Amino acid sequence: MKTVTVVGASLSGLYAARELRAQGFDGRLVVVGDEPHRPYDRPPLSKDFLTGRSGEDRLALSDAEETTELDAEWLLGVRARGLDARGRTVLLGDGRTVSTDGVIIATGASARRLPGCELAGVHTLRTLDDARALRAELGAGTRRVVVIGGGFIGAETASSCAGLGHDVTVVEAAPLPLVPQLGPEMAAVCAGLHRRGGVDLVTGTGVAGLRGTVAVTGVELADGRLLPADIVIVGIGAIPNTDWLAGSTLALHDGVLCDDGCVTALPQVVAVGDVARVGGTRAEHWTSATEQPRVAVRNLLAGHTAETVRPLPYFWSDQYGARIQFAGRRLDTDTVRIAEGGVTDGTPDEGGFLALYERDGRTTAVLSVDRPRPFMRARRELGRGVTVAEAAVS
Structure with a gap:
């Protein structure tokens, strides 16, 4: 060539x-x-x-x-x-x-968009220019912020807005954010990070539309509720x-x-x-x-397929001062076990935790909140196709 x-x-x-x-x-x-x-x-x-x-x-x-x-x-x-x-x-x-x-x-x-995204005050966050525009608007005093979508971008953006002192609500159409990635049990635990960060989490209802003429004034939910908003951030994939x-x-x-x-x-x-x-x-x-x-x-x-790639899936997300890390391939039928740390009242303890997803006596995936070292050991074991032993995470 x-x-x-x-x-x-x-x-x-x-x-x-x-x-x-x-x-x-x-x-x-x-x-x-x-x-x-x-x-x-x-x-x-x-x-x-x-x-x-x-x-x-x-x-x-x-x-x-x-x-x-x-x-x-x-x-x-x-x-x-x-x-x-x-x-x-x-x-x-x-x-x-x-x-x-x-x-x-x-x-x-x-970024996926919603009807009404042309209103002033409505943002997506995918590019540097997107981030420039949103950062400038967030610096203009305390605002009522509604984040549509509780995925990684939505959660991270909500965390940043809350850290800047804004009044933040996250709207997620699913019963819980991150269920496809983490499963319902661990998704419920990670949803507790929103509460810990002082953010309202509204789940189980979609968005009927954005309200406003020139600038956005609110978000109408599918269940009829209206959330007042000065800034709306759309993070729906x-x-x-x-x-x-x-x-x-x-x-x-x-x-x-x-x-x-x-x-x-x-x-x-x-x-x-x-x-x-x-x-x-x-x-x-x-x-x-x-x-x-x-x-x-x-x-x-x-000029042909000489090599293939199938790396172990891995992602991380920083939210509300906590780092979430996940590696592996989970199925809905996997069981989940807390191997280190703990969860209190549905929220990760201050020291975080490490959870193992298991199937037929072997570990298929690992989730960590603020436990980076044991997580990396467990991830290495998974990458080698070896069952994660207790010694690897303790």
Whole structure:
């Protein structure tokens, strides 16, 4: 290959560019990004950046030295609008085309929106520009904040808003937040963190609509209640950015369909990160975005699937001064056992806890709240396919 184009100046896109050079590709490297910014770290947007504890200079994922070493052409502030049928030409929104021998799709995902999101005071939090706008508005005195969605982004943003002194309510349509990830028993425990942080949690009802003419004034719930609001933050998930691939020969279904090696139906096209459905799973987590590019690049340069990737699922979330960590593959039929620490009145103790998910006498997943060291030991055991013993977590 003489030219490889990375579409998406994202975390996974940067890691893919790094891997190309690390694995010996010395040809032309083009990176296309729809935002005007160089790749930046997104997890702090809902935490330290939003609260003002860190500035934009702390978000950069690379420095000038690495930029020089990568020797890439950065086409920023321009959106990809198409990929030709053979995957050899990337069409750009400004009319330019990039002829290429290989393509790495790393376009990520966009925040889902609700009708009424055009009202002043309504925000999503996915990009640096989103975070800039929300941070500016949160600095204008105490506000009534309603967060729609109790997932990771919603919970982290609610935690930050509460830490800034705002009056915060979280609305979650499901009976509990994070049930798909943690199961009902542990989801109920982690929901206690909202109470501990002084945030009202409304569950089991959806949103009927946003109220207001020019600016938002409230959130109407499906059960008829009206929550007054000065600021509304919509955190109801994300949609993979695949619109630009319509008309290509790639298979699309909630992401770009890939085999276990991140390779699409075209061997010269691979996909990584939030946009990629690898082996039937699309994982919107930092670890997937950083682990998939190594295998994807190897297979791209080989011209076929020479290696597959199936890392142990892992994610973390910082909420209300606590760190939640989870690793493994749980089923609804798994039993859960507190192996360390404790829970009081449905809320994690101040020292946190470590819980093991078990099935047929073996550990399938591990959950930690503020128990990082035993969690990392248990995660290593899981990664090796070994049953987590008591000695590993005590």
